[in-house]
Amino acid sequence: xxxxxxxxxxxxxxxxxxxxxxxxxxxxxxxxxxxxxxxxxxxxxxxxxxxxxxxxxxxxxxxxxxxxxxxxxxxxxxxxxxxxxxxxxxxxxxxxxxxxxxxxxxxxxxxxxxxxxxxxxxxxxxxxxxxxxxxxxxxxxxxxxxxxxxxxxxxxxxxxxxxxxxxxxxxxxxxxxxxxxxxxxxxxxxxxxxxxxxxxxxxxxxxxxxxxxxxxxxxxxxxxxxxxxxxxxxxxxxxxxxxxxxxxxxxxxxxxxxxxxxxxxxxxxxxxx
Numbered sequence: 001x002x003x004x005x006x007x008x009x010x011x012x013x014x015x016x017x018x019x020x021x022x023x024x025x026x027x028x029x030x031x032x033x034x035x036x037x038x039x040x041x042x043x044x045x046x047x048x049x050x051x052x053x054x055x056x057x058x059x060x061x062x063x064x065x066x067x068x069x070x071x072x073x074x075x076x077x078x079x080x081x082x083x084x085x086x087x088x089x090x091x092x093x094x095x096x097x098x099x100x101x102x103x104x105x106x107x108x109x110x111x112x113x114x115x116x117x118x119x120x121x122x123x124x125x126x127x128x129x130x131x132x133x134x135x136x137x138x139x140x141x142x143x144x145x146x147x148x149x150x151x152x153x154x155x156x157x158x159x160x161x162x163x164x165x166x167x168x169x170x171x172x173x174x175x176x177x178x179x180x181x182x183x184x185x186x187x188x189x190x191x192x193x194x195x196x197x198x199x200x201x202x203x204x205x206x207x208x209x210x211x212x213x214x215x216x217x218x219x220x221x222x223x224x225x226x227x228x229x230x231x232x233x234x235x236x237x238x239x240x241x242x243x244x245x246x247x248x249x250x251x252x253x254x255x256x257x258x259x260x261x262x263x264x265x266x267x268x269x270x271x272x273x
Contacts, residue, residue: 007083011074013065018147019260020139022154022213023067025081025101026058034083034124039113047161050242051109052081054157055234056249060139061155065251070264072153075139077132081105082114084128086136087154087213099165103129109163125159144224151263152191154179154213154229156255159240166208174204175236178249180230181212183220189228196259200236200252230256 007029013019013235029050030038040048045147058076065072077086088103092158100107104121108114143150158177162169180190194203212222212227234240237248 003217006131006135007078007128008135009074009076009078010135011065011076013071013073015146017070017072017264018143018149019070019151019153019229020143020261021061021072021074021256022136022152023054023058023061023074023076023258024154024213025052025054025156026056026076027078028053029078029081030061030080030082037115037119038082039115040108047241048108048110048114049080049082051159051163053242054155055238055242056245057155057157057232059245060232060245060249060253060256063250064256064260067254068257068260068264071262072260072264073139073143073187075136075143079085079128084124084132086129086132090125090129095167096165099167101165103200107165109165133215133267140215140218140225140242142223148224150218150225151255152213152225152227153259153263156209156229156231157234157263158209158217160232162208168210169208171207173208173260175200175233176203176204177207177209177229177231177233178203178205179209179211179215179231180205181227184212184214184225184227189226192262193228193230193259196255196262199255230259 061074065074082105084103090103094101094102103256104124106115106117140150178193197203209231212229214225214227218225232252237252
């Protein structure tokens with residue numbers, strides 16, 4: 001099964017915006033030829049998608065972009081992370097390989113068999129992972145060329161209770177978890193996020209999920225690229241594991257728009273163009 005268009009989208013923002021909202025895990029789409037290699041029956045697959053999908057985060061990013069004074073750019077994955085996970089390392093550097101969840105998952109969120117353990121992941125990595133990474137790299141390069149900087153804000157959600165696959169699930173699970181990187185997350189960016197999301201009952205840093213997404217071309221090398229991961233605990237905006245979005249989605253979108261606004265202004269202050 002081929003794709004007439006790439007299974008990801010770069011949605012344009014304002015030419016002057018340095019911000020790229022990255023939404024890698026919001027989709028549930030699993031193409032038929034991928035589905036054929038998944039061991040779960042349909043009911044079990046739907047339940048796994050409920051657990052593993054960051055439901056409604058594309059809608060959240062869209063609402064934030066629509067209300068931000070300077071429209072950010074958005075890079076949105078159109079396929080489920082059960083096809084490939086674009087945020088993993090595609091090789092042995094990936095710590096999630098320990099639980100069968102590298103770039104191509106072989107285990108479910110509950111440590112059950114998802115794909116045959118002798119699967120060769122390389123064809124999926126070549127077909128889906130590398131084109132995604134190349135397009136994201138190009139999107140960051142375009143922001144650098146246009147504005148002299150790029151700010152990647154990763155938009156995720158996570159379950160209220162830890163799932164068995166989590167390597168670091170025993171720590172705090174605040175309403176808003178902010179993932180940072182020592183090189184790419186400057187203190188002022190973290191402070192702006194803490195201010196923007198102050199109204200949800202608490203923010204925390206790097207627990208239960210840590211780090212940020214930065215293309216490998218720029219990772220650890222280009223200080224003009226800054227990055228932050230925003231992880232919203234799902235009970236803030238939806239019933240779990242896979243229910244519809246609630247009123248909280250609008251409130252979180254407004255907070256994300258506020259963060260985008262602060263980041264978009266060179267002096268870091270809230271304001272309108």
